[in-house]
Amino acid sequence: MNNKHSLKLFIISDSIGDTAQKVTNAVLAQFPELTNIETQRFAFIDSKEELIKILGDALQEHAIVVSTLVKDSFNETAQEFVRRTSLSYVDFMTPMMELIQGKTGLTPKGEARAQHKLTPDYFEKIEAIDFAVKYDDGQDPKGFFKADYIILGPSRTSKTPLSMYLANKSYKVANLPLIPEIPLPKEIFDVPKEKLIGLVATPEIIQRTRQKRLNSLGLGGSTSYTDVTHIKEEMDYAQNIYNQLDAKTVQIDDMSIEEIAEFITRLQINR
Amino acid sequence: MNNKHSLKLFIISDSIGDTAQKVTNAVLAQFPELTNIETQRFAFIDSKEELIKILGDALQEHAIVVSTLVKDSFNETAQEFVRRTSLSYVDFMTPMMELIQGKTGLTPKGEARAQHKLTPDYFEKIEAIDFAVKYDDGQDPKGFFKADYIILGPSRTSKTPLSMYLANKSYKVANLPLIPEIPLPKEIFDVPKEKLIGLVATPEIIQRTRQKRLNSLGLGGSTSYTDVTHIKEEMDYAQNIYNQLDAKTVQIDDMSIEEIAEFITRLQINR
Structure with a gap:
């Protein structure tokens, strides 16, 4: 169980997970009393089975899951898991992707590593x-x-x-x-x-x-x-x-x- | 008005806004068809009046507002504004801060620049x-x-x-x-x-x-x-x-x- 000063975090991504890490750092800076933060990063997730296993582990360890998954099917799987369980889950990508989709009618690519193209x-x-x-x-x-x-x-x-x-x-x-x-x-x-x-x-x-x-x-x-x-x-x-x-x-x-x-x-x- | 390939973004922060910029970049990478993205960054916001003025401008310009505000009163002001209007608004900090508060009972400091302490x-x-x-x-x-x-x-x-x-x-x-x-x-x-x-x-x-x-x-x-x-x-x-x-x-x-x-x-x- 988490006590007042400790926290477990799982960062999940189908790419590197550095975006999630960056936001997480910003949020954690607001909780200086947290002296014992245990962060596990799961990068390059590439199957639903892997994803479900990680979410299950997070649930068992009472960890907060922080996601920057972009693949549509992975996000559906995760949301379905969250609906069925008491998992604490934050998704940094979907809300903004949905707003942009609403404004422009464009569909997000759902493509991992899109940010790391050699442009x-x-x-x-x-x-x-x-x-x-x-x-x-x-x-x-x-x-x-x-x-x-x-x-x-x-x-x-x-x-x-x-x-x-x-x-x-x-x-x-x-x-x-x-x-x-x-x-x-x-x-x-x-x-x-x-x-x-x-x-x-x-x-x-x-x-x-x-x-x-x-x-x-x-x-x-x-x-x-x-x-x-x-x-x-x-x-x-x-x-x-x-x-x-x-x-x-x-x-x-x-x-x-x-x-x-x-x-x-x-x-x-x-x- | 936004057309299919253009998008206006307002990034608002009571600190630098680089966290919001980082997530925004990750999200935008999912929309390669957006050829005309206009981003305005409002950093170091330090009054409610300033905040309300920016939100009003965003509404008028049909911009999506991306926030990493951490001050409690600013977040309340923004949420109140969003409830009353049709403003498109994404908050990257509050959902995770609330989850951590729920798990640990700790209250976030609500302190801008917390991430930039010389530790x-x-x-x-x-x-x-x-x-x-x-x-x-x-x-x-x-x-x-x-x-x-x-x-x-x-x-x-x-x-x-x-x-x-x-x-x-x-x-x-x-x-x-x-x-x-x-x-x-x-x-x-x-x-x-x-x-x-x-x-x-x-x-x-x-x-x-x-x-x-x-x-x-x-x-x-x-x-x-x-x-x-x-x-x-x-x-x-x-x-x-x-x-x-x-x-x-x-x-x-x-x-x-x-x-x-x-x-x-x-x-x-x-x-």
């Missing part, structure tokens, strides 16, 4: 990821001219993960660390300034974040990496550069990568 | 992304010893995007291109062999994929990059290395990055 969009994303790796950390300033964004910031303000996240949304991103001792590449002065994004952070907040990061790595104590005066010098230098380049700035503080990325792409839209 | 897990992911960039393309073989996986494969078999995707799931990944003319770093022989993943592909399929990729970049014609004999030589060489190292292999062919990643992480589990 032009897919290749564009792959290119963007290759691009971000190639032009990470100011490695080759020629990349600035081909980039959608050039992310500027002091060391260790998460420029790399931010670039990779944006790449995953198919933006071409280069980044350049701003280090007082190292002169800027001349190319940065020739780039259209609307591509330049300067990361700004309150030194005390950066310090707290860095300390948390060190702690989470099992490294205690303090270093120049977590020294506020040092961080403030780095930030002042960076702010100077932003002014000089007329770069747009983003106050990152305790925002996550995903939130910073959202903010940056909105800057572009509002221009 | 140890979050920092672990950031580290993994930094790691993948640092140890991409065989840049520093010392990384092999710290990696969860070392991806091996001929040039341009999408090792980099695959590594980044796995990094996003918090795996530490290094990758090494196998090029007949370039000797292997000696470190690769000292790594536990269960970390080694060799990418295998049928030359004809690789060729087709590469050609599609060139076409999607607007580059036609054929080069050694798309020459089957050349690709076959590269693959034979790679297969030899896999045998020599006793690496696990993955037949990638027309699998997407996400599917290959899923396959690799399952290999680990089944060991």
Whole structure:
């Protein structure tokens, strides 16, 4: 039986199940008291027998089943099972598929892996990821001219993960660390300034974040990496550069990568 | 009015809305005939007035509203609006939140941005992304010893995007291109062999994929990059290395990055 702080989840999909995982993570974030979550993922389900066996196991283990099945016959089988039993079941696909069908008269394909077709969009994303790796950390300033964004910031303000996240949304991103001792590449002065994004952070907040990061790595104590005066010098230098380049700035503080990325792409839209 | 091949979507969220976007993409993949999809994303909604205005606009524009609102009062407002009108509305959060509440007795926090807390897990992911960039393309073989996986494969078999995707799931990944003319770093022989993943592909399929990729970049014609004999030589060489190292292999062919990643992480589990 589930107790108050534990939960069993079965994720079922006829594809990978990463969509279901993503929504599940968002929902679980609303239940921080759940300390004991046991998730089992059943991907690439390809027969009714397999599906029914999994649903039966879930029922017996009092698990919540989270589904992104798209095959019509699988969804019917599951719905029939849910009607007959007390299984807790969430279906993330059917309600929206039905709404679209109602609005447009189109029938969903019911085709697993439809999302993972090797389309032009897919290749564009792959290119963007290759691009971000190639032009990470100011490695080759020629990349600035081909980039959608050039992310500027002091060391260790998460420029790399931010670039990779944006790449995953198919933006071409280069980044350049701003280090007082190292002169800027001349190319940065020739780039259209609307591509330049300067990361700004309150030194005390950066310090707290860095300390948390060190702690989470099992490294205690303090270093120049977590020294506020040092961080403030780095930030002042960076702010100077932003002014000089007329770069747009983003106050990152305790925002996550995903939130910073959202903010940056909105800057572009509002221009 | 929507016609058969066009659709308006409003994505609403009190956070970024990337979860809703992810599910929406999965659903839309089931409707390839929809050629004209207009998506508007309303992120960081923070008042009822704003919410009601958006819902009103959606109603007028015959848009489907896709919600990942988590604040209780916002969800009530939206549900009330939907009851009173003919608005097409999908809520990805409430059904699962209610199921969990029913099973555990816990109340969801109703807190926007809960998913974007800077937790140890979050920092672990950031580290993994930094790691993948640092140890991409065989840049520093010392990384092999710290990696969860070392991806091996001929040039341009999408090792980099695959590594980044796995990094996003918090795996530490290094990758090494196998090029007949370039000797292997000696470190690769000292790594536990269960970390080694060799990418295998049928030359004809690789060729087709590469050609599609060139076409999607607007580059036609054929080069050694798309020459089957050349690709076959590269693959034979790679297969030899896999045998020599006793690496696990993955037949990638027309699998997407996400599917290959899923396959690799399952290999680990089944060991």
